[in-house]
Each structure stands twice: as C-alpha cells, then as structure tokens.
Amino acid sequence: MSVLFEPITFRGVTVPNRVWMAPMCQYSADVTGRDVGVPNDWHRTHLVTRAIGGAGLILTEATAVSPEGRISPADLGIWNDTQAEAFAEINAQLEYFGAVPGIQLGHAGRKGSAHVPWRGGGSLDGDDRLSWQTVAPSAIGFGDHTPPAAATSADIRKVVADFAAAAERASRAGFKVVEIHAAHGYLLHQFLSPVSNHRTDEYGGSFARRIRLLLEVVDAVRGVWPAELPVFVRVSATDWLSEEPGLDADSWTPDQTVSLVEALADLGVDLVDVSSGGVASARIPVGPGYQVPFARRIQNETTVPAAAVGLITEPGQAERIVESGEAVAVFLGRELLRDPYWPRKAALALNAQVTPQIPAQYARAY
Numbered sequence: 001m002s003v004l005f006e007p008i009t010f011r012g013v014t015v016p017n018r019v020w021m022a023p024m025c026q027y028s029a030d031v032t033g034r035d036v037g038v039p040n041d042w043h044r045t046h047l048v049t050r051a052i053g054g055a056g057l058i059l060t061e062a063t064a065v066s067p068e069g070r071i072s073p074a075d076l077g078i079w080n081d082t083q084a085e086a087f088a089e090i091n092a093q094l095e096y097f098g099a100v101p102g103i104q105l106g107h108a109g110r111k112g113s114a115h116v117p118w119r120g121g122g123s124l125d126g127d128d129r130l131s132w133q134t135v136a137p138s139a140i141g142f143g144d145h146t147p148p149a150a151a152t153s154a155d156i157r158k159v160v161a162d163f164a165a166a167a168e169r170a171s172r173a174g175f176k177v178v179e180i181h182a183a184h185g186y187l188l189h190q191f192l193s194p195v196s197n198h199r200t201d202e203y204g205g206s207f208a209r210r211i212r213l214l215l216e217v218v219d220a221v222r223g224v225w226p227a228e229l230p231v232f233v234r235v236s237a238t239d240w241l242s243e244e245p246g247l248d249a250d251s252w253t254p255d256q257t258v259s260l261v262e263a264l265a266d267l268g269v270d271l272v273d274v275s276s277g278g279v280a281s282a283r284i285p286v287g288p289g290y291q292v293p294f295a296r297r298i299q300n301e302t303t304v305p306a307a308a309v310g311l312i313t314e315p316g317q318a319e320r321i322v323e324s325g326e327a328v329a330v331f332l333g334r335e336l337l338r339d340p341y342w343p344r345k346a347a348l349a350l351n352a353q354v355t356p357q358i359p360a361q362y363a364r365a366y
Helices: 041-052 081-096 153-172 187-192 212-224 254-266 292-301 315-323 334-338 342-349 360-365
Strands: 008-010 013-015 019-021 057-064 100-106 177-182 231-236 271-275 306-309 329-332
Touching (some): 041 081, 081 100, 100 153, 153 177, 153 212, 177 187, 177 212, 212 231, 231 254, 271 292, 315 329, 315 342, 334 342
Parallel strands (some): 019 057, 057 100, 100 177, 177 231, 306 329
Antiparallel strands (some): 008 013
16 A cells, blocks of 8 residues: 555544645736635636645645735735635535645735736835735845835734634635645744844744744634644745855754744644745755655654655655655645646556545546
C-alpha cells in the first residue's frame, strides 16, 4: 500500500489521501459592483477539476477577510454573505467528487492594494479608484510598494474580528477545513517577523509580543469554528535572512517557528502547513523539496502534524516524504496547475488505489 494514498483524520474530518492542493491565488474575481470578491465560473472550474483529478483536500486561494485584506482588487473574499453563498455551491461539487473543501483565510497587510501579477504586481496608484490604504505592524513598505499605515489598536481588534467573522461564514458555506494564512509576508507574518514589525507596544519587540496577534486570531477562529472541524495554520518557517551577508540578521527563523507551533498546539491547531519566505527579498536555495526540512522539524520537535510544500513534483518523492515521517501530507501548487490529474497519475505510478474514486465517465482511461 502507498502511504500517500492512505486516509488521514483530523477531529471529525477524514481526508481520503495525502495529496492536497495548495492555495494559489487566481486574481480572477470581479473588481467592481456586487460581485467583488465573489468566486465565479473560473474558480468553480479550477477547483472542481482538481477534485475530479483526485486531490484529497482542496484549499481555496488566500481569501480575504475584509476588502482591505486583499492582495489585489481581483482577489476572492468572504466578508459578506454573497461571497459565502457562491462558495457553498462550489463546496457541494467538491464533496460530490470526493474531496474535502478547505479555505485559506488571509489579510495582505502592506502587500495589498496591488496590481495582479501579470500587470506587474506593484502598488496601485494612490489615486486609483480601486486602491486603498494598507496597514501593517509598522509604517515600513515592502519593496517598491506604497508604505502602509502602522496599525492602531482599533485596526488590530478589527483584524481579529474579521478573521472570526470570515470563519463563521466559511462554516456556513460548507468548508470542512479552515487555514489561517500567517506566511509569505502577509499581515500575520508581518507581525511575526522583526523585519517588518518595529512596534514597541504589546504587539512588537519580544517573541511573545510578536506572536500575540496570530495567537489572538487563532483563538478567535477556534472559538467560532465547529469543534469537530480542524484548524490549520500556514507559516513561513524562515525569512531566509539570518544567513544573508549584509542583511538584517534579526529576522524570523526556524527556531522561532518551532516555538510558535508549540504555542499554537495549546490553542487547538490541528496541522501546520510549512512554507517559507515572503517578508523581504532574499536568496532562497530553491530545489526539489527545499522546504521539507522545516516540516520535518515540526514533526520531530512538536506535537502538531506538519504538511510539506515546495517543488514536490514526482510521485516517488512525495511518497518518500510521507513514508519517512517528514510530513503527514504534501501540498502541491504549480504541479497541479500543470496537471490537474497528478494524483491519479501518481496512484498509477505507485500501484495504489486512489480515493476519491475515478469517476465512471473517466474510468476507461485508467
């Protein structure tokens, strides 16, 4: 038997295999009118195709908890009921094809109010009717982006409340997993990292203060999310700056990530999705499975399961990661963009039976 295609259970949710679709922004929602942030035909086709392709867990792209939490005006959101109702229709289809529907909740912070990537990804013009004032722990810009405003106490309280309200809507929309996005240089990661957090109040300075906002968000989400459903957190295990000559060595590191996960365990987090980078430009030694060692540390040094992501492209590679205990599952991103049916092809390569089952209409191909 292939361990990659064994089911795994978190609380009351059983995911049929260990090949999961990572959140990947599509930047394809309407940007004006009633349908701002609402998933549409593109998102439905994109997500359902990967369920038919055999992914056990489908996580939406980073879905904004508020209008100002978007990366670009074309991002999905779940700050209103219209958005939640559209997600509910998609989730029913994902479950019909045997996948578990999950949502990643995020807030872009200082990386928001930006053009979509194929239009450069830089800040929208401040006079643009689609732009907005971004907030961050400190008034420090990211690269060439327009500098944010330092978050006030009221801003911070609103962020916590927005995550909780979004989680409640996500539950009503039929999502079975919620993932809190605290990675890739977005708002919660901005509070974690000394690179972007220069505050001197209760949300900055020491490690305990820098992790405070994330812990408050997780606690608020866990408080409204059904007890029988799991909560995941995505982290950037390192800023990749501590070894960079000439760069600020006071940054987020793997050691701090392990300590953070120990705190998350006390709040009932069920899995940590381990990525890296994003808060500042850095030279990252990219290669096959380059982030897996960070997941392994969490597996070995904490009580919280970890999932690995990052240049996992071959069935044998994915199988070894799970079989060796480096992670309990793998998230695939770009590989599932290239091939929505990768899980089914991997099952054939590993001589495994993939669950969810192949639709009868496609069975002749297998």
